[in-house]
Amino acid sequence: MYSASVAGAATGDGQVDSVVVQGSAAADTIAVGVSGGAPTVSGLAATTRVVHPDPTDLLQVTGGGGLDTFTVDPAVVGLITLMTQD
Numbered sequence: 001m002y003s004a005s006v007a008g009a010a011t012g013d014g015q016v017d018s019v020v021v022q023g024s025a026a027a028d029t030i031a032v033g034v035s036g037g038a039p040t041v042s043g044l045a046a047t048t049r050v051v052h053p054d055p056t057d058l059l060q061v062t063g064g065g066g067l068d069t070f071t072v073d074p075a076v077v078g079l080i081t082l083m084t085q086d
Contacts, residue, residue, distance in 0.1 A: 012054035
C-alpha cells in the first residue's frame with residue numbers, strides 16, 4: 001500500500017488512510033514490523049508494506065479465525081496507528 005501525496009513522493013499524504021489485512025481461518029502467526037521505514041505485516045499468504053505512512057493512518061490486522069499469534073515490533077509505534085484483533 002502506497003500512502004504518499006503524489007506518486008514518487010517521500011512523505012505521507014496528510015490524509016487518514018486505512019489498510020486492512022485479513023488472516024485465514026487457520027491459526028496464523030502474524031508479525032507486524034518495520035522494513036525500510038515502512039510498517040510491514042508478514043506471516044500470511046502475502047506480505048503487506050505500508051509505504052510513506054502518516055501516524056494517523058490505520059493498519060488493522062485481523063487474524064480471521066483459529067488461535068492466532070501476533071508479534072508487534074515496538075518500532076511500529078509512531079509510524080502508523082495499529083489495531084490487531086483475533
